[in-house]
Amino acid sequence: MNDKYLKIDDSIIDFKQVKELLDKNLRLSLTKDAEEKITKCREYLDKKIAGSDELFYGINTGVGFLQNIKINKTQLEELQSNLLKSHACGMGEEVPNEIVRLMMMLKIKGLSYGYSGVSIEIVQRLTDMYNNDVLPVIYTLGSLGASGDLAPLSHLSLPLIGLGEVYYKETKYEAQEILNKFDWKPIELQSKEGLALINGTQFMEAYGLHSLIISERLIAWADVIAAISFEAFDGVDDCFNEKIHEIRSHKGQVDTAARLRELLKDSEITSQKKSQVQDPY
Numbered sequence: 001m002n003d004k005y006l007k008i009d010d011s012i013i014d015f016k017q018v019k020e021l022l023d024k025n026l027r028l029s030l031t032k033d034a035e036e037k038i039t040k041c042r043e044y045l046d047k048k049i050a051g052s053d054e055l056f057y058g059i060n061t062g063v064g065f066l067q068n069i070k071i072n073k074t075q076l077e078e079l080q081s082n083l084l085k086s087h088a089c090g091m092g093e094e095v096p097n098e099i100v101r102l103m104m105m106l107k108i109k110g111l112s113y114g115y116s117g118v119s120i121e122i123v124q125r126l127t128d129m130y131n132n133d134v135l136p137v138i139y140t141l142g143s144l145g146a147s148g149d150l151a152p153l154s155h156l157s158l159p160l161i162g163l164g165e166v167y168y169k170e171t172k173y174e175a176q177e178i179l180n181k182f183d184w185k186p187i188e189l190q191s192k193e194g195l196a197l198i199n200g201t202q203f204m205e206a207y208g209l210h211s212l213i214i215s216e217r218l219i220a221w222a223d224v225i226a227a228i229s230f231e232a233f234d235g236v237d238d239c240f241n242e243k244i245h246e247i248r249s250h251k252g253q254v255d256t257a258a259r260l261r262e263l264l265k266d267s268e269i270t271s272q273k274k275s276q277v278q279d280p281y
Contacts, residue, residue, distance in 0.1 A: 005029040006105075008112045008127070010037065018209055021105065022098070027131040028108060030123065037114025038123055042190075045117040049076075049191055058083075058195040080194030081161055087154040087198055088164065090139030095152065095203075097167060100135045102206035103156055107197070116196040121187060125160055134178055137165040138203075149203035157197040162186030223256060227263040230270070235279045237261070237270050 006013075006021050009031040020026065048056075055061050055068070060076060062069040063083070071079050095103075104126060110116070111123045129135075136159050142151035158164030159175035166175050179186060230237075238244075245257045264270045 080189035083194035092141035
């Protein structure tokens with residue numbers, strides 16, 4: 001696999017891969033295996049609906065209070081697009097583009113496991129949008145609770161059907177205008193696809209990951225500042241001895257002590273003879 005791409009398959013993505021995705025501005029690439037699993041699940045769902053009169057929530061029924069209302073088979077696609085339109089009710093400030101990128105990657109990753117019932121066309125379109133830096137306009141307020149990030153994910157999904165707004169090369173456009181530019185036709189949603197797109201936690205996941213990345217940077221800088229301060233106080237470095245921290249063995253404490261030993265190992269100030277018995281508080 002080209003090192004300019006993050007491979008999207010059914011394996012669990014880890015924190016290191018997320019950071020590399022952002023730091024190296026990688027693109028996304030669906031594996032053949034992921035494509036086959038997505039297609040197989042969609043085919044199964046189509047057969048299930050065609051061969052049964054059973055009610056499946058949100059697939060051939062209304063949602064919420066209308067859960068017992070059966071939807072005519074000729075209206076299943078309309079139900080799915082209406083789910084996107086009705087739940088795209090976000091308000092407030094726009095979600096920053098770096099968060100939107102994470103949301104898109106996480107949604108693509110979630111769909112790539114092949115259990116959501118969406119068509120390969122939807123996952124490929126989201127991947128094409130990501131790789132071409134076409135980022136949906138999403139708002140920070142308005143998530144609806146129990147089913148996850150319904151409002152933010154509805155705004156993320158609107159461009160698939162030619163609605164909503166997107167950023168492209170840092171300029172905001174109507175989604176349909178960018179679809180025309182790339183010769184992408186609006187997708188006609190099939191049964192369950194709207195539901196699969198808007199149910200999830202990719203909005204809060206993206207913010208959580210972004211916060212974790214920032215926190216990791218801040219922790220690294222806190223250690224550097226601590227080392228500089230230690231030199232300023234002409235401290236005795238016995239307190240960072242590895243054996244001391246093995247006794248309590250808290251991982252964060254052990255890691256921080258190791259980091260400070262590394263930062264101070266060539267310090268002329270720290271290595272000089274000390275006169276104090278105890279460092280200043």
